[in-house]
Amino acid sequence: MPEKIRVLILSTSAGTGHIRAAEALEKVFLEDSRVGQVECVDALKFTNKIFRDFYSKLYIQLVDTAPSFLGWWYRTTDEPWKTDKMRLMLDRLNTQPLIDFISAYRPQVTVCTHFLPAEIISYLISQKKIDCRLSIVVTDFHCHAMWLCRVFHRYFVANEESRIHLVNLGIPAERIVFSGIPIDPLFKPSKNKKEMKKNMGFDPDVPVILVSAGALGVSPAEIILESLESLKISLQIVVVCGKNVQMEEKIRKQIPKLSNHAIRVYGFSTEIHKLMDAADILIGKPGGLTASEAMAMGLPMIIIAPIPGQEEFNSDFLLEKGVAIKCNEFTTLAYKVNYLLTHPQILQQMRKNAFKHSKPDAAYKIVQILLDDELNPPMPVCLNPEQKERT
Template sequence: MFRRRILILSTSAGTGHVRAAEALDKVFRHQPETDEVLTVDVLKFTNKIFRDFYSSLYTQLVEKAPTFLGWWYKMTDEPWKTDRMRLMLDRLNTGPLVEFIESFSPDVTVCTHFLPAELISHLISQAGLRTRLSIVVTDFHFHAMWLCRLFHRYFVATQETRVHLSRLGLPEERITVSGIPIDPVFSLPLDRFEARRALGCDPNLPLLLVSAGALGVGPAEVVVESLRSVSRPVQIVVICGKNPLLQEQLLQTRAEWTNSFPLKVLGFTHEMHRWMAAADLFIGKPGGLTASEAMARGLPMIIVAPIPGQEELNSDYLLEQRAAVKCHEFTTLAFKVDSLLSDPARLQDMQRAARETARPNAAQIIVRRLLDDEAQEPEPVWINRKQKQQIAQVAKAVKL
């Protein structure tokens, strides 16, 4: 049996791409066919200007200019529209990364972000890099910037995305509906009441889990203030992520808390799988990884302030699956919480829908498919200039 060298490439623009890569890394390391596994944030190989452009700027736009992000998302959602400019920027700023990849010489390369995917595609087609490139899409909607001219396999979250890509002209047999890879710990069984007790919460009191996201840029302060009006007995846990200022502000809120129900404020945590198991409702933004983790726990979501673009489209998917409700105004958040908690049948239906929609074993499916592909040695899919034009024409013709 040949043992394979695995390279997983992500980008820390947000945290979802990195978490997906970490989930794959964990599963790959337990496979007898793997020799060495490396997971790399490609931005660490670039200069500070480029790194800030992809990471810091994104975070600032999420917090201060989400409308611009939505406009950019929609404007660039056309096949190959930004291809030449993006590849030029990537090649100008990722020289050390190219050297690293060529020296490591991976048998299998998996990308959880479109930036390294396009770069690897170029290296295979133009520089003779010998590796099998697979691309893991980390949202429920497929954005055109994920398209590559050369690849071995796509892994997507939904059957709808597979249909979309096949209609554009990509070979259907190279598109696997895997779900979005999450840490395997989210599939471990945990009793809700035991989880609450272990986390120091009241096991008999409904728990509202409020998340500001891993970066702590969600509207947690406004959410907590809105939840003061909840009329049913609850307990609230707020996860502030990597935002100590937000945590400090909410700790001050807790010190002045006049409501009768408990409020717990935490920073970044590695125990989100336990908190999701303990909760009755998740209140926050619908990132692809967060939503996949919640569904794996059978945890209904109340969606607040989704980022225009990918998170709004994630919201659409979750609402279609009946695993979430959306709060359009913070004035109605407490009303929505009370409505759900006072209707156990509806809440159970949402829990059931979340579990049925979930794909908690996505990472295992992806890893197994890739290692099986290695044994079969399939040729890469090449999209030539004429095919690129056809894909662009089809995409434009079917765009709503």
């Protein structure tokens, strides 16, 4: 009887999309009888506090206080192989406990949903310090240069454009899989939206607007509610504040001042898939995971305040595919919501587009390929970026 496969999934808590993608993969790996053990780990837990704050808290602070700087940084560093040596030196200075953990665990399959652990493992393989197969799962619709590793076995990307981008950078085409972004298998729509609305305690004949602040609660939700107050048609509005307790408290205090619509407020919710199923429109930021979940549910989006950098690229993708519209000014948000609700044929087409471009089984596809690889393990790809050649 063959030995059960040990799987290591590594991510970081810089934002929550990377973690959610890792958890989706973990759930699917555990369903397969070939797998004996799965460890799903936040790589930042193995680093010191200064380094953790740099990768997680600083990011959120920049989103909140200096988004323009974040956008500048994103674009400046998005040049293939420009900063990999500097980043690797910095990461190795702070991640020795992570190296020790990987060496002790001895994974056969290693999957990274964030570039930090990916580049560490890539280096360790190149130095023959560990023996495992490294696969990199890109969790946005644009493959930023930070995701590039010199040594790896497979890349899984969100769309065909990212696949072509990597091919033209010299990544062997046969090692790149257009899989989509892995999401929890729970994100499957019911057959009857009105029935789901009833099950969730909504009036089935009144539109449901889902306002997503993201799991970290970085969102202008208060302004959104004020904007929607001017709508004369009845709405049922659900605001999900994530882990931002202060925002949740502010919204709850704001509700008595608003009278035109029924409003519900959630903190961090494990039922977001049910809320998406009941909703007619999602208003929020275009994070890679949120957008992928919404598309899997056939839920049209109104994009607001995308974070400069990766969310702007995500926004471009969603607009191009016809699954979202963008609101550049909050003064026009009510108008855009009203337009979609009074033009059901447009809303229905957006719903069809969302289903068409969704990849709800991405996690299953990734897991199947990686476990099948164990029957005939591929050799690692070793790139020489200076020569810009394939090896």
